[in-house]
Amino acid sequence: MEALDLSAEQLAAAVGARPFLLLALLLTGTVGPILGLVAVARLSERHARALWGRAIRAYGAAAEHPVTQRLATAFPAVARVLRELSAAEYLVIHLGLGLAVSVAALVFIALAEAVSGGSPLVQVDLALARALHGATSGAGVAALGAFTHLGSGWALTVVAIAVAAVLLGRGERVLAVGWLIALAGGGLLNYALKALFARPRPSFDEPLAVAAGWSFPSGHSMGTFVTFGMLSYLGVLFARTLRVRLAIVALAMSWTVAMGFSRMYLGVHYLSDVLAGFAAGSMWLAVCVSGIEVARRRPGRAVTPGDQPIAD
Template structure:
């Protein structure tokens, strides 16, 4: 185990000595995840029709079961959602929420318990600091400001105004709750874990507050995750939706990388920010979808007039 930990630290140091190789690896992994999701979606579309029919029947049976009828609010929610909507949206989001929550808990336990990831964090942080360049620092200092609280607040106001202009009140309220709630959740988690930030004799950047999880990473993940959700609703073609999703994932990964490069967060802080952001994003989108399909709405859109 000690030999494995040592190899992990050496690998972290080697990758940190080539910072933009690390960024390329992160982006490659992100694109791989996106392509994997597309492949799964296509395979499911081609081969899962029989399973889908059975799942829809099971859902309808559950909605009409006498036990369900004893709880009017449960029966009402089930009947307000079609089987397809429930299975795709809520089971999918529930799976994402569960996986992300498990990842966050694992990272939190590892960091709190002083597991080997802490040494990997330190080795990677030192290597990134040593290999930094003045041009890289200047570029990422400018870029990282786009993930700050004030920048995301401005974006939140602009998007909310556009949604209200289009009479999408539920989406506007959900959008604002997602961003504001994500910020509050991040502040709470930071206070709960109270992990100090990386320390260097000559820091490249200075940030206040606790380190775990990364606020920039979590805030950007929630913001661009919500933007991808809106793109899924409003962009007309699958190609446009996938292009925006790829851009959103790339932007989010680059934001997390900037926090590590500038030495204000560890790798585990950034990963925990993404995981916590995934949990909150799944909750928000699921809630918005339920609200959009309440009585008095057609196909998830407000009735006109």
């Protein structure tokens, strides 16, 4: 075990000595799986109709089950909302988002326990942070120092107001309210998590940048994840082709990963802080998107451009 831990620290130090190799690995580990899932889905498209038929039959059987009927009687408002959802919407949107919440929660809990319990991950964090600090350049610090301000609370607030104004101008009140709740709630959640874990930030004799507050999870990483995740969601709603939707998601994730990388490069966060920010942001984003989807499909709501079906 000690040899394994030492190897992990050495690997972290080696990767940290090559900052843009670390950035490439982070991008590959996030954007790559999404594009891979899309490729698998396209290759298995010939089986989709049969699987979809089974899903619809299962959904119908569950809706007619006596237990479901009793629950519908006890909770009529919930039943009305669910009746507005097709099998496709329920299975893909809500079960998929529920899975995302579960996986992200497990990742966050694992990171939190590792950081709080002083596991070998802490030593990996330290080794990577020291290696990155020693491998920085003046040009890199200047460029990423400017870039990282785009993930600050003030910058994201400007984005929040601008996007909300556009959505309201298009008559998309549900999306506008959901957008604002997602961003404001994400900020409050991050503040609460930082206070709960109270992890000190990395410390160096000659710091490249100084940031106030606690370190875990990264506020820039979480805030950017929620903001650009919501922008991706809005973009997918209004995009007309699969190619455009994929481009939106890939660009949003690349920007988010670059923001997390900037925080490590500047020495104000550890790797686990950034990953925890992504995990917590995933949980909150999934909850918000699920809630918005229910609100958009509530009975009696008028159809707006964002509700129109999207072409493949």
